[in-house]
Amino acid sequence: MNVAAPDTIVPVLPDTLARIIEEKWVEVRERSAAVPQAEMERRAADAGPQRDFTGALCHAVAEGRIGLIAEIKRASPSGGLIRDPFSPAELARSYEAAGAACLSVLTDTPWFQGTSEHLIEARAACKLPVLRKDFMIHPWQVFESRAMGADAILLIMAGLSDAQADELEEVARSLDMAVLAEVHDERELERALGLETRLIGVNNRCLKRLVTDIATTERLAPLVPADRIPVAESGIRTPEDVRRMAMAGARCILVGEHLLRQPDVESAARAMVQAG
Numbered sequence: 001m002n003v004a005a006p007d008t009i010v011p012v013l014p015d016t017l018a019r020i021i022e023e024k025w026v027e028v029r030e031r032s033a034a035v036p037q038a039e040m041e042r043r044a045a046d047a048g049p050q051r052d053f054t055g056a057l058c059h060a061v062a063e064g065r066i067g068l069i070a071e072i073k074r075a076s077p078s079g080g081l082i083r084d085p086f087s088p089a090e091l092a093r094s095y096e097a098a099g100a101a102c103l104s105v106l107t108d109t110p111w112f113q114g115t116s117e118h119l120i121e122a123r124a125a126c127k128l129p130v131l132r133k134d135f136m137i138h139p140w141q142v143f144e145s146r147a148m149g150a151d152a153i154l155l156i157m158a159g160l161s162d163a164q165a166d167e168l169e170e171v172a173r174s175l176d177m178a179v180l181a182e183v184h185d186e187r188e189l190e191r192a193l194g195l196e197t198r199l200i201g202v203n204n205r206c207l208k209r210l211v212t213d214i215a216t217t218e219r220l221a222p223l224v225p226a227d228r229i230p231v232a233e234s235g236i237r238t239p240e241d242v243r244r245m246a247m248a249g250a251r252c253i254l255v256g257e258h259l260l261r262q263p264d265v266e267s268a269a270r271a272m273v274q275a276g
């Protein structure tokens with residue numbers, strides 16, 4: 001299979017994301033040489049029923065809760081080693097008991113120390129729909145995501161051309177998977193609105209300096225049309241932060257580091273679910 005990088009990559013990429021994506025191309029070439037796309041498509045078709053990711057978020061919000069996507073990751077470029085010992089299954093059970101709507105599991109290895117096993121273990125331990133958090137650049141990875149059981153994928157608009165994002169979304173839709181389109185600014189938001197997905201993630205982390213500022217969601221969430229669902233991502237730490245996100249129109253949130261650093265993950269997650 002030809003997995004040459006397209007020549008239409010978005011022109012100016014922040015350094016870290018550019019490096020991650022460069023490495024990701026190498027990884028995808030290697031992995032797809034080991035398991036060709038036709039075989040991965042077969043595995044995706046055999047992967048068992050999808051869980052309704054968007055539906056779970058809408059259900060939580062309709063019941064007056066915060067739609068929490070609770071994240072499972074061992075490490076991150078900005079946070080270093082976040083949780084050790086680290087048990088994806090135990091975390092999944094705690095998040096579910098706390099009333100989280102969905103899970104997000106990092107599978108990227110070089111930067112986040114994630115693996116596909118983390119996703120498989122977490123999903124098997126609960127009934128929640130699961131987002132595969134990785135850097136999607138090629139359709140092969142979307143089939144791979146479904147094959148490992150994922151119910152949703154992330155598309156980072158800053159790292160994709162419109163044509164790439166369209167193509168990846170189409171593959172995800174053909175597999176009945178949800179898409180979370182992630183944006184950092186007005187321009188990326190406008191591009192994301194060209195996709196069909198209702199889930200628009202506003203990432204509070206500045207890609208250049210890697211610091212978070214939840215005012216990003218306060219600026220962008222009000223610009224998200226009423227037929228879409230804004231999801232505030234990154235840097236959310238306190239019930240007060242959650243209320244600020246909800247006031248800005250984002251009743252769905254994606255939280256990782258704060259929860260993962262708590263000894264009692266379940267209570268911390270419950271406090272966030274009920275903060276709205």
Ligand SMILES: O=P(O)(O)OC[C@@H](O)[C@@H](O)c1c[nH]c2ccccc12
Pocket residue numbers: 071133134156182203212233234235236254255256257258
């Ligand atoms: O750990 P935090 O600050 O609560 O953030 C979670 C999530 O938003 C963050 O992990 C994230 C958002 N978009 C990403 C893209 C790639 C990797 C990671 C991410």
